[in-house]
Amino acid sequence: KSFKEKYLLNSTDRVNNLLYNDIKTTLVEDYLKKIDVASMTNSLEIRTPFLDHKFMEFNASLPSSYKLNFGRKKYILKKAAKNLVPKEVINGKKKGFSIPMDNWLKNDLKDELYELFISSVKRGYFNKEYLEKLWVQHQNNIFDHRARIWNLISFEIWNRIYIDGIKPEDVLK
Numbered sequence: 001k002s003f004k005e006k007y008l009l010n011s012t013d014r015v016n017n018l019l020y021n022d023i024k025t026t027l028v029e030d031y032l033k034k035i036d037v038a039s040m041t042n043s044l045e046i047r048t049p050f051l052d053h054k055f056m057e058f059n060a061s062l063p064s065s066y067k068l069n070f071g072r073k074k075y076i077l078k079k080a081a082k083n084l085v086p087k088e089v090i091n092g093k094k095k096g097f098s099i100p101m102d103n104w105l106k107n108d109l110k111d112e113l114y115e116l117f118i119s120s121v122k123r124g125y126f127n128k129e130y131l132e133k134l135w136v137q138h139q140n141n142i143f144d145h146r147a148r149i150w151n152l153i154s155f156e157i158w159n160r161i162y163i164d165g166i167k168p169e170d171v172l173k
Contacts, residue, residue: 015064116153
């Protein structure tokens with residue numbers, strides 16, 4: 001029997017049906033594609049041990065009450081790892097990977113990023129006084145313009161590569 005036939009066909013368990021749908025759609029069409037593209041771009045081979053078919057079948061065979069233990073996320077995984085992983089890791093909040101953008105904007109790459117940021121004025125796209133006001137407010141912690149500034153820097157980099165024909169490795173030269 002297939003995974004679906006064995007665990008989910010004619011199932012009255014809504015949680016398992018929702019999980020199966022998530023596996024067949026979001027996981028395949030979104031998450032795995034993003035991981036694949038990101039890893040291949042960097043010549044990495046990624047392994048997904050939690051997607052092993054035996055592991056997936058075991059999880060599918062568990063009752064929903066084990067999967068949704070009073071709203072505690074990853075309950076079974078945390079129980080299984082409690083003697084292998086430090087408590088602060090198991091109970092810690094989820095952390096995304098982010099770049100140190102504010103440090104770059106205010107310290108390490110401040111001059112280079114300002115030049116990229118203000119360059120779009122020469123193209124006639126934006127008002128120089130307005131951009132300088134955003135930059136000064138951000139540098140002086142008056143207002144957090146980090147996202148807006150980063151978008152404009154990215155737009156200038158895009159222009160340099162796709163409009164001006166500059167090689168990506170030469171954009172900051």
